[in-house]
Amino acid sequence: MSRSDEAAYTELEPDAWHQNDEGNYSIDCPECGSEATLMNVVKHGRCNGYLSKHSEDVELxxxxxxxxxxxxxxxxxxSDPDESMTDDAVGADDGETDSGSDDEGIESGAGVPASDSPAGAEGTVDDDQQ
Known part of the structure; x- marks a missing residue:
């Protein structure tokens, strides 16, 4: 029997996640309501309330x-390749088409120039620059 056979599941919506001043993400423990940081769940499989009581090497x-x-x-x-991107997708544009973009002329799958490359270099390095 796997651990997921009798588990209760919840889908985490964006507002279920909390971020503290140090940038750490957490959710509320579904059982006791205490904070459950992302890394403590991944590393220990427990919420911070449990770890505070049972683990001396974790300071919380x-x-x-x-x-x-x-x-x-x-x-x-x-995988659904026929699904089009939604407005909620990360990096979604404002409805403009790619026809006027600077990436014209780049073949599909050929990649794009590095953003930090010098002007005119298109992200390439000449052999005599190495």
Whole structure:
């Protein structure tokens, strides 16, 4: 029996994630409500409340909790090449077409010039520059 046979699942919406001043991401533990940082879930499989009570080598600013939840993240995907990008997609443009872009002339799959390359170099290095 795998750990996921009897597990309860929840889909995490963008507003379920919290970010602290140091840039660490967390969610609320579904069992006890304490903070469950991304890295503690990945490394230890537990929320910060559980770790505060049971793990001496992890320093946390969280009240110790009697939590029995074992946590993990799963990433699921379905390949759907016919699906068009939505406006919510990361990097979605403002509806303009690619016909007027600077990438004209770049063959499909050939890549794009590096953004930090000097003007006129198109991201290439001459043999005598090496």
């Amino acid at each position: 600013d969280t009240q110790p909790m009697d939590c029995t939840a074992k946590l993990w993240f799963e990433l699921g995907y379905v």
